[in-house]
Amino acid sequence: MIEAPGRPQGPALLEVRDLHGWYGESHVLHGVSLDLHEGETITLVGRNGAGKTTTLRAIMNLLPRREGLIRIAGADMMKVPVHRTAYSGIGYVPEERGIFATLTVSENLMLPPTVAPGGMSIEEIYDLFPNLAERRDSPGTKLSGGEQQMLAIARILRTGVKIILLDEPTEGLAPVIIQRIGDVLMELKKKGMTLLLVEQNFRFARKVADRFFLMEDGHILESFPTSELDARMDRLHEVVGV
Numbered sequence: 001m002i003e004a005p006g007r008p009q010g011p012a013l014l015e016v017r018d019l020h021g022w023y024g025e026s027h028v029l030h031g032v033s034l035d036l037h038e039g040e041t042i043t044l045v046g047r048n049g050a051g052k053t054t055t056l057r058a059i060m061n062l063l064p065r066r067e068g069l070i071r072i073a074g075a076d077m078m079k080v081p082v083h084r085t086a087y088s089g090i091g092y093v094p095e096e097r098g099i100f101a102t103l104t105v106s107e108n109l110m111l112p113p114t115v116a117p118g119g120m121s122i123e124e125i126y127d128l129f130p131n132l133a134e135r136r137d138s139p140g141t142k143l144s145g146g147e148q149q150m151l152a153i154a155r156i157l158r159t160g161v162k163i164i165l166l167d168e169p170t171e172g173l174a175p176v177i178i179q180r181i182g183d184v185l186m187e188l189k190k191k192g193m194t195l196l197l198v199e200q201n202f203r204f205a206r207k208v209a210d211r212f213f214l215m216e217d218g219h220i221l222e223s224f225p226t227s228e229l230d231a232r233m234d235r236l237h238e239v240v241g242v
């Protein structure tokens, strides 16, 4: 990885070094290295199939096989079983959102376990997401895409984790809803939350991200601070293909 100016100093909260990952015989991650500092937001970009989702899944121990090093606050995560991952302070909002379709909004919000102190109360969640308050008795099936995305984020906020991995939170959503999700992420940043986004929408990502990590063929090509995004746009278009 090429080191860039603007890189935060000090120990990382989440440290990933030379991470490899496989689906069966298929070797998908080829040595991913990245670091995420407390209170920081980074965005992973790369073309379809580059391995962005797989990187998030590997961090959460959701891959059949992975090798390398993952540390959270210095603690080795490689032997932590998948059901204990959240207890290390990390949560995941998958692209498919994973909310319970037959349960109502408030029921979905009651389910997540508390894994650390500081999880948001139902009242705090409804303050942050007024749309969810209005829809509290609606089943998941009746929610719009934006409401589902908000509920998926809200559920993680209930748990008390301090690091959240978000896979394409704006995908398929209308501009006004994207704006709302951006506002929510800015609120979370203010509260000191640490975020790793996979996001193809640069206009959205530049508002919330402190640094970008450019991914190709299962590894990180380079990282740079958001202040350099404009200067690197041609290169990004070349690699990301958008």
Ligand SMILES: Nc1ncnc2c1ncn2[C@@H]1O[C@H](COP(=O)(O)OP(=O)(O)OP(=O)(O)O)[C@@H](O)[C@H]1O
Binding pocket: 023, 026, 028, 046, 047, 048, 049, 050, 051, 052, 053, 054, 055
């Ligand atoms: N469940 C799976 N089984 C086998 N191969 C998979 C599986 N999921 C993803 N892959 C393969 O792993 C590679 C990386 O996919 P991944 O979904 O991580 O990419 P991505 O960068 O997130 O792109 P996208 O935006 O398309 O999701 C691709 O070649 C994909 O075909």
